[in-house]
Amino acid sequence: MVTLNxxxxxxxxxxxxxxxxxFSKSLGQNxxxxxxxxxxIAEASGAGAGTGVLEIGPGIGPLTTELARRADRxxxxxxxxxxxxxxxxxxxxxxxxxxxxxxxxxxxxxxxxSEHFGGLTPMVCANLPYNITTPVLTLLLECGLFSAVTVMIxxxxxxxxxxxxxxxxxxxxxxxxxxxxxxxxxxxxxxxCFLPQPKVTSAVVRLTCxxxxxxxxxxxLFFRLVRAAFNLRRxxxxxxxxAAGLSPxxxxxxxxxxxxxxxxxxxxxxxxxxxxxxLADELKAPL
Ligand code: SAM
Numbered sequence: 587m588v589t590l591n592x593x594x595x596x597x598x599x600x601x602x603x604x605x606x607x608x609f610s611k612s613l614g615q616n617x618x619x620x621x622x623x624x625x626x627i628a629e630a631s632g633a634g635a636g637t638g639v640l641e642i643g644p645g646i647g648p649l650t651t652e653l654a655r656r657a658d659r660x661x662x663x664x665x666x667x668x669x670x671x672x673x674x675x676x677x678x679x680x681x682x683x684x685x686x687x688x689x690x691x692x693x694x695x696x697x698x699x700s701e702h703f704g705g706l707t708p709m710v711c712a713n714l715p716y717n718i719t720t721p722v723l724t725l726l727l728e729c730g731l732f733s734a735v736t737v738m739i740x741x742x743x744x745x746x747x748x749x750x751x752x753x754x755x756x757x758x759x760x761x762x763x764x765x766x767x768x769x770x771x772x773x774x775x776x777x778x779c780f781l782p783q784p785k786v787t788s789a790v791v792r793l794t795c796x797x798x799x800x801x802x803x804x805x806x807l808f809f810r811l812v813r814a815a816f817n818l819r820r821x822x823x824x825x826x827x828x829a830a831g832l833s834p835x836x837x838x839x840x841x842x843x844x845x846x847x848x849x850x851x852x853x854x855x856x857x858x859x860x861x862x863x864x865l866a867d868e869l870k871a872p873l
Contacts, residue, residue, distance in 0.1 A: 589679050592648035593621040595781065601646065605672050609782060613666055614715025616780040617645045622777050623738075624713075625626070627790055628652035628770050631711035631736035638703030642690045642712040642722065646668065647676040647683075649713055650868045654680035663690045665852060699731050707854065710735040716784070721742050721757060727766035729747040735767070735793040744771050744789035758816040761859055762809070765802070767793035801863040808866045813861070815854025823854045833869065842868040 590597050598619065609615045618624055627649060633639050633656040642664035644650040645667065654658045660683040662731040664673065670687060675685045684702060686693070699708045710732050714722060719739045726735050742755075747763045748771040751757035763769050802808045814830030816824055824840055833839045840850060846865040848857070857865070 589651075591621065592646055592651060592676060593624065593842075594799070595619050598646065598781065601672065603678055605668070605743065607668055607672065610666060612644070614786045615666070616713075616716075616782060618648045618713060618779060619781045620779040621648070624649040624652045624776055626773065627713070627736065627738060628656055628711060630792055631789060632709060632734055633657040633711060636707055638699070638708050639705035640698070640703075640708065640710045640712075642693075642710070642774055644673060644677075644685065645713070645714050646672050649711065650677060650683055651680060654683040658682060658706055659702055660684070661686055661691060662690055663693060663696060665689050674798045680803075691718065691725065694798055695725075695729050695731055695785045706839070708732050710737070712736075713738040723793075723799070724762065727763065727795070730795075735795070736772075736790065737793075738775060738788050738790045739785075740791040741774060741787040743790045747771075747793070748789055752856050755774075756855055757819070758812050761812045761862065764794060764859055765799060765808075768833050769793050776797075791812055799863065801860050802866070804866055804870060807870065808863055812863055814845075815857070819853065819855050821853070822846070822851050823857070824850060825856055835841055842871070845871070 588670065637656045637657045639653045639661040640661040641650055641653060641660060644664050646766065650662050653778060661714050662683060663686045665688065667687060672686065673685045703708055710726055714737050714834055726732060745755045746757060746759055748769045749760045770792045772790040773794055777783045777787060814827050814832055818826040818829055824843060827839055828836045843865065845870045848865065
């Protein structure tokens, strides 16, 4: 069986033309055309013996084939039905790769993992469609099914995921990701590596999932505080929390902040995860 080079533009264009395929902007279709990119992403993902990899949006399969060479099993979820006949052709040499037609946001991921990855360590690796980056990452982290999530996304979002307290990129999404995972910004991927070219630079991040931080005792209150702090990030933390109705009594809020060792005029964007956790504890403590 002939294996196509799925990143060679001279092979991709006739393949797509033969199947009458047209790119869909709304599905975030930017296909890789530089073979070092899927190779390095697959390598960074930790896919190997004993692993089962969920890929979201295989396109014509350049990353899928790299993953199938490394992992025991690959399950690739693709929403665009027009890509299914192409994938049937390009993945034919890889019997350990299964294509699952559908929308990743609507799938029963637990059922998928038990059906496809029994006895294996489940992980995620993908060149994500840009339009669903934040909701799909939230879903993948909150479901608690995967040991790691390695994805290519817009560089701007990658920087937010890995940001440090006090930086302009630090926000509620940073804290959500860092609550569930150790985050690493691995490498940039220039626009020229895609067909068609996106408007922005991309980057690869690895989120290695972890036990929830021991310092967070009330997860719901912790995330309420975080959301309130960043909803009004230009205001002081005290005003932002008060506006969000976190306590009917602003003085009680101020006292809780003081007990947590926070200056009265601090902004939420300066607080580490541990400081948000401590403040949640102080807000709950009997006054
Ligand atoms: N993996 C391929 C590559 O690197 O060349 C294609 C990546 S392209 C950025 C994103 C892919 O995700 C497309 O194939 C698109 O059809 C698919 N897609 C978009 N929304 C999806 C969804 N909700 N669920 C599953 N796949 C989706």
